[in-house]
Amino acid sequence: MSEEHVRLNLSLIYNHMVSDAKMAELFMGCPFKTGEYEECPRSIEWAPHNPPHTWLGSPEIDGRQDMGAFYAAARDLIFYAHHSIVDPQGF
Secondary structure, three states: OOHHHHHHHHHHHHHHHHOOOOOHHHHHHHOOOOOOOOOOOHHHHHHHHHHHHHHHOOOOOHHHOOOOOOOOHHHHOOHHHHHHHHHHOOO
């Protein structure tokens, strides 16, 4: 991995975790109540959380049993590696 690659990754994380979250609601999201749709997702949802689900999910897989499908993401073993990194950052 090049120095430039590391710099770009750190910049992405900084932008989404610090710069884009100037208020608690932007970092943590709006209050979430049972039966309601979350109106303002937290900054961590956009990156670094969501992209790996998109990158690793494939519409070509029968029944979408992979990281790209909400109902099946936890059946993909990479899900646990991904969330072991992302979850401590703000979930």
